[in-house]
Amino acid sequence: MTAKLIVTVFGVLLIVLVNWYFFFSRKKSASADIKEEGIQEVKIIVKGGYDPDVIIVKKGIPVRLDFYRDETNDCSDTIVFGDFKIRKPLPAFKTTPIEFTPEKEGEYVFTCGMGMMRGKLIVR
């Protein structure tokens, strides 16, 4: 009986933990540097996810996101910014720049080719 209780409590806690960790815990965010040439640039490392995965940029200024894919894992071989109609292959161990100009404030999700790895672009 005690074993059942322990397993139940432990299981429920684990479920809570899993959901908290993946959905609600704080993510690493980075604001873009604005360079003298008038572009905002952020370097992002792709390895099982995006580092940083929350990017804050200003609206109306061209953005360049340099994605460096530091793995050969198939999952991350494409980057998708659905709202900006961008889908680009990310060659392994190379930097791929993604450029666009966000014109509207808001939060835009970017993902891998299958939508499992995700990051957020916040335009202010």
Next chain:
Amino acid sequence: MAKDLVCGMEVKEEEAAGFSLYKNKKYYFCSKNCKEKFDENPEEYLKSEEREKDQVLPEKEVEPEPAQEQEEKSERIDIPIVGMSCASCASTIQRGLADLKGVEKANVNFATSKATVLFQPQLARPEEFISSVRKSGYEVGTVSLELPIQGMDCASCVQKIEKALLQTRGVTKAVVNLATEKAKIEYLPSETGIKEIKHAIESTGYKVLELAPSEEVEDPERLIREKEYKKLKTKFIVGLVLGLFVFLGSSRHWFLWVPSFLGNFYVLWALATPVQFWIGWQFYKGAWGAFKHRNADMNTLIAVGTSAAYLYSVTATLFPSFFEAGGIKPVVYFDTSALIIVLILLGRLLEARAKGQTSEAIKKLMGLSPKTARVIREGKEMDIPVEEVLVGDTIVVRPGGKIPVDGIVKDGKSAVDESMITGESIPVTKKAGDEVIGATINKTGSFKFQATKVGKDTALAQIIKLVQDAQGSKAPIQRLADVISGYFVPIVISIAIATFVIWFNFGPFPALTFALLTFVAVMIIACPCALGLATPTAVMVGTGKGAEKGILIKGGESLETAHKLDTIVFDKTGTLTRGEPEITDIVTQNDYSEEEILKYAASAEKFSEHPLAEAIIKRAKEKKIELHDPKNFNAIEGHGIEAEVDGKKILLGNLKLMQKQQIVVRNLEEKAEELAGDGKTPMYISLEGKAAGLIAVADTLKENSLQAVAKLKKLGLEVIMLTGDNKKTAEAIARKAGIDRVLPEVLPEDKVNEIKNLQSQGRRVGMVGDGINDAPALAQADVGIAIGSGTDVAMEASDITLIKGDLRGVVSAIELSKRTIKIIKQNLFWAFFYNTAGIPLAAGVLYPFFGILLNPIFASAAMAFSSVSVVSNSLRLRRVKL
């Protein structure tokens, strides 16, 4: 005031003879002629305008001459840059270059994609500029070349040749390899050429062998992929062998001939461990990487699932007494963990292969681009890399040769196979004045043509760009799947834990075993990959298939809307019809023969450029009628013309002209009305004051229009014709095309409103027209389908572009979109169904009722093949007949 870009004249907008909409900008023209010229090749005029502007504002450009006077020793170099997409890129590169030592001035021009650097050769070297550009994240448009060298026998020869090469202006990199006897050279095509490079090598006393034909350039990305694939394959084979032994050892109750030592827990452990940690290492690596980013993916599920089975088995091996104390017979599940990994690896292998095939169409397109061109420069024919071909170069094409860039035939005649670009399987005859498209193949004769578009402006380059963009776009239908796959994995983990708890608490004896097996099965069967792959793979294959057939689809959204269309509106002129009037009838009177009438009419119009006149001259030429020069030619506004040919006075024009000149036309008038009723334009001709006959001219239907309209009707679409013609003429043409509904007398600027009208009736409207004059209507329609002409591919306003003018392409495009959406729906249904059915099954919902429990090994097989099946289903689109 606007400037006519063709002739340079200032034109008042309201008085302009016409305007063209190009890239969302209006351009006004002084005459129709100028407009036509502009429409033929707008880029050329825009470019020359750009150049003029640059000349007006000299401070924008680096002026080499004065600079050279100031600093005699400084040198100037032009570096073509690849990949600049905005003006800000230019400034990034410029800054990088200007910071280099020895650089006096650097200027990067975004419009021309060129960096101009003024530098002191003793302080700076061109290769430093190139690495600086690359550091800024851009590529330099250098050409790489491999030349076989004969006669090298020592290491010092290598240095000698390298030195000579590097001293050659424009050479940015030179590596000579003694073992392969080859020199690898990178150079700037604007600064030097193969000839100079060969000369530099030969000046050191070695011989350059003839260029090996089209040696493949190595693609590093492909190499990495191939290496990965090979590694995966090796791992799979090793895993399969080990897994098989584990399986046999664990199933001795089925296979009694298996020696008993193989059933030993320790032996099984030893066999399963390399599978778990060497072959399955990538899952751990992937899972850990994702975990750090608070993400969970496929790897997480596999790593956790198989680890659970593995660790349980290790515990059972090391501490059997622990289980025995609980009354459970210790059992190991090494076969489960090992076989899951092997099966998923197999799935990945198959998926990688299939995924590679989805982008085959674009690879094929890229592979089409020719490597070399045979140009005539300074009166000599020479082979040069295609990157070095300049606009205006004269290029020679031999039978069987590939046409290197876009251009216009100057001399010669041939049949050209354009199937790779337009999808048209029959070779097209080309003569002087015709357009040729780069990457098409010359079949019979040889000819010379002048290059009009090179590099990224060629039709092929534009097609590749369009297809790439399309394949990158998302279809709205995908949204739900996207949202779900973002939450999928953590939810599956939660379900798996819940399953474990429920089985442990309420399951039959031995509950722990049941709990473990169901936990593993739930983790392993869930397949978010199928959800993620469902739409993009189908869009990729669908758009690629379209491109093969000369149908360019802008993206997933266009593809999705196209299948919902219920109304197709055709513009008449140039779309349903050829847009070039032709003679349809000749009526004679007063004993004149048809030939005579044609001869006089055509001679009188010989120097006229009116489209009706062109039709008459064309027919006369076809009939090989000799034309004479007209005298006293006079065009009478709104009436026609008068002229003298061979001393005879000729009048050619409408009834008003005849009446004004008091010529008796008698029964011709009746005939003329009949012709007009058929949608033709009748012209009266009189010779020496006597009516001689009628020439009727009409814009004729394209040969496939009737067929296309019939097919569209069969697909259940209502077909409507839109035209500026009067009702009578319009209806006559529509009848011939099989169209029931006509919107006549629509002014060009009102076309948009007609489309809006139809849309307000709740219709989904597809508009078919040419991409230039109909641009606003195309943009307004739910799906704008532009009929391409020759090499102008990138139509801004349209969702779908048909490279060749054949209207059957409209049918194909709609059919393709229907098929693609069908495949997407099948894929999504399968992916959703699979997961919603598979997860409860794996959790054991059937057990209380039927005693059925899913073995985790089968769960892994199902998972592996569900994503493969989605990709394979998408690949079926490749076989669609259009």
